[in-house]
Each structure stands twice: as structure tokens, then as C-alpha cells.
Amino acid sequence: MKHIGILTSGGDCPGLNAAIRGVGKAGMGNFDMKFLGFRNGFNGLCHDQTIPLGREMLSGILTDGGTILGTSRDKPHKMPVGGKNRDMTDEIVDVYERHHLDALVCLGGGGTQKNALRLKNAGLNVVTLPKTIDKDVYGTDVTFGFDTALGIATEAIDRIHSTATSHNRVIVVEIMGHRAGWLALESGIAGGADVVLIPEIPYETEVIAEAIKDRSRAGKHFSIIAVAEGAMTGDQAERMETLTRQKQNASNKEEKTEASREMSEFHSEHVRHTQELTSKLEELTGCESRLTILGHIQRGGTPSPVDRVLATRLGATCAQYLADGGHGDMMAVRDSEITPVPLEKIAGKKNLVDPDHSLVESGRLVGTCFGDG
Numbered sequence: 001m002k003h004i005g006i007l008t009s010g011g012d013c014p015g016l017n018a019a020i021r022g023v024g025k026a027g028m029g030n031f032d033m034k035f036l037g038f039r040n041g042f043n044g045l046c047h048d049q050t051i052p053l054g055r056e057m058l059s060g061i062l063t064d065g066g067t068i069l070g071t072s073r074d075k076p077h078k079m080p081v082g083g084k085n086r087d088m089t090d091e092i093v094d095v096y097e098r099h100h101l102d103a104l105v106c107l108g109g110g111g112t113q114k115n116a117l118r119l120k121n122a123g124l125n126v127v128t129l130p131k132t133i134d135k136d137v138y139g140t141d142v143t144f145g146f147d148t149a150l151g152i153a154t155e156a157i158d159r160i161h162s163t164a165t166s167h168n169r170v171i172v173v174e175i176m177g178h179r180a181g182w183l184a185l186e187s188g189i190a191g192g193a194d195v196v197l198i199p200e201i202p203y204e205t206e207v208i209a210e211a212i213k214d215r216s217r218a219g220k221h222f223s224i225i226a227v228a229e230g231a232m233t234g235d236q237a238e239r240m241e242t243l244t245r246q247k248q249n250a251s252n253k254e255e256k257t258e259a260s261r262e263m264s265e266f267h268s269e270h271v272r273h274t275q276e277l278t279s280k281l282e283e284l285t286g287c288e289s290r291l292t293i294l295g296h297i298q299r300g301g302t303p304s305p306v307d308r309v310l311a312t313r314l315g316a317t318c319a320q321y322l323a324d325g326g327h328g329d330m331m332a333v334r335d336s337e338i339t340p341v342p343l344e345k346i347a348g349k350k351n352l353v354d355p356d357h358s359l360v361e362s363g364r365l366v367g368t369c370f371g372d373g
């Protein structure tokens with residue numbers, strides 16, 4: 001019998017339970033595996049907080065949002081313990097050994113891939129599954145959670161249309177995605193947003209204002225702007241680049257602390273950028289403007305059929321892979337096939353939107369403004 005640990009880490013998303021069920025049911029039913037869940041991501045792993053994952057626990061969870069295991073963004077090497085961040089890698093190795101685990105399955109996004117690689121380097125047999133509504137995990141074409149969030153964000157934009165038209169307003173819709181703009185891009189295109197702003201294409205507010213005025217001149221007195229949380233003006237993108245370089249080049253502790261402080265100051269100011277954009281557009285166009293922040297609604301609720309299928313496939317294939325003695329990889333989707341990819345090849349990298357991506361091109365061809373010159 002194989003003993004397998006399982007945890008969910010990072011922001012939750014629809015499909016996590018379907019994936020846990022997929023690994024568990026396939027593993028117990030076919031490969032003589034026993035599963036142990038760890039609560040709240042790596043935090044529960046280092047503190048040995050467990051949930052036995054028998055058949056009853058996996059029953060009836062396919063359609064549930066969130067994660068039955070709980071999740072957190074805590075990292076093994078920076079675990080908040082007693083008011084301080086401590087490297088708890090050794091404690092994690094102890095817990096893994098104490099439970100005689102043959103492997104640990106980590107369901108998570110980009111951060112989780114990095115943390116899983118750290119544990120792999122510490123000697124654990126780790127396997128990961130890619131989840132996130134951001135679709136920014138490197139090395140895989142898709143992640144579960146994205147399709148559900150895409151449906152929610154698109155429906156929101158659809159609903160915004162009638163109220164924007166009725167009031168002749170500009171409505172800015174803020175969509176999740178700090179670094180990657182996939183969700184704003186795809187929901188913006190699907191929902192027919194007039195302007196789509198994503199982190200990968202810096203924008204100028206004046207360009208957007210002109211696009212709105214052009215629409216008014218053509219008799220369309222409302223506009224919908226789909227904007228990713230992390231979208232930036234050209235100036236903000238330059239500042240961000242400078243700060244990133246400063247952080248990378250910091251040669252001593254003081255410089256590193258100062259660079260991190262400046263970076264977090266930049267991020268906490270940037271949180272308000274969609275409100276600032278909305279006010280500025282009203283000022284420049286004279287058109288009444290409103291902001292709608294979709295927030296965590298995008299991550300909640302029941303997974304779409306596409307996400308349930310994807311999570312089940314990834315989970316079941318993962319069980320098969322573990323049964324064959326595999327470990328050290330992320331189960332990725334490439335050209336519709338599930339393929340293991342070594343964690344070393346993906347950790348620390350992001351799947352961002354290429355500004356020349358064919359979807360951006362298609363958007364431009366149908367008249368979507370991306371806020372660039």
C-alpha cells in the first residue's frame with residue numbers, strides 16, 4: 001500500500017475538490033493507496049494538522065467550490081510561527097517521514113510550484129497539479145479554476161452592458177489578475193468590452209479617453225472597460241521595472257530591505273488604480289463613470305463542467321502516475337494531453353499574455369482598444 005499526503009495551497013479556486021476527489025478515488029479504487037489530507041496548505045503540513053481522506057470524505061464534493069482541506073499562502077521556508085517567519089522545511093520533512101508518506105500531492109498555482117520544488121530538493125517525493133483562476137502557471141496550457149472564473153467575469157460584463165447603456169455611462173470592471181491578464185483578456189473579449197487593459201500591455205489613460213469619445217461621436221454613449229488588477233500605465237510599468245531591477249541588484253541587507261519597502265509601497269498605492277482610472281476617464285470624457293470590482297466572487301461557487309472534467313482528469317492521471325512510481329513533476333496539460341513536467345522547468349516562471357498573442361490581435365481587429373498607442 002502507498003501512503004499519499006495531499007494539500008491545497010495559495011488562493012482557492014473552483015475545481016480543487018474535484019481534483020482531490022479525482023486523485024483519491026482513482027488511487028483508492030485502483031492502486032491500493034491511502035490518503036492523508038493536510039489542513040491549510042503548507043501550514044498544516046509543518047504543524048502536522050491532518051484530515052483523514054477516506055471514501056466518505058470524497059463523496060459529494062465534485063460540485064463544491066473552495067477546498068475541503070482549507071488553504072493558505074504560507075510558504076515552508078517563511079512560515080509565520082510565534083510572530084516571526086521561520087524556515088520550517090526540516091519540520092515538514094519530519095512530518096512527512098512520521099506519516100511514512102510515499103509522496104505528497106500539492107494542488108496550487110505558481111507559488112506552490114516553487115514551494116514544491118523546495119520540498120523536492122529537501123528529499124520529498126512531490127507531485128503538483130496546476131490550479132488558479134489566473135491561468136498563469138508556466139508549462140501548462142490550462143489550469144483548473146480558470147474556466148469557471150471566466151464564466152463569472154463574462155456574465156458580469158454581460159450584465160454591466162444593460163445598465164451602462166441605460167445610463168449612458170462608462171463602467172470600469174476590475175477583474176482579478178495581478179501579473180497575468182488572461183482572465184481580463186478572455187472575459188473582455190467574450191463580453192464585448194470596448195477596452196481591455198492587462199498588465200502585459202501598458203496603457204495611457206488619454207488613449208482610452210479618445211476611444212470613448214470616438215464611440216460617443218459614433219452615437220454609442222456608453223463604454224465598458226475590462227481592467228485587470230495589475231494593469232499599469234506606461235509610467236507605472238517603468239517604475240515597476242526600476243523597482244524590480246533595484247530589488248534584483250541589491251547587494252546587502254539594507255538595500256534589499258529598502259527595495260522591498262519601496263516595492264510594497266508601490267503595490268499598496270497601485271491597489272487604488274482602477275478608482276483613479278475611473279475618475280480620470282470621467283474628467284477627460286465628461287461621461288459619467290463608475291467602477292465595479294468583481295473581487296472574490298470570481299473565485300467562489302461551483303466549478304464549471306469544463307473545470308470539473310479537467311480537475312478529474314488531472315487527479316486521476318496523477319494517481320496513475322504515482323502508482324507507476326512517478327514524482328518530482330507537475331501534471332501539465334499540453335495540446336489536450338496530460339504530461340508530467342519537471343518542477344525545475346516551471347518553478348519561478350509565469351505564463352503571461354504575449355502582447356502579440358492572436359487573441360489580442362483578434363481583439364484589435366474587432367475594434368477592442370488595449371489602451372496602447
Ligand code: F6P
Pocket residue numbers: 011012109132133134176177178229299
Ligand atoms: O492567485 C489568484 C488570485 O485570485 C489573483 O487573481 C488575485 O490577485 C489574488 O489571488 C487575490 O488574493 P487573495 O486571496 O490574497 O485576496
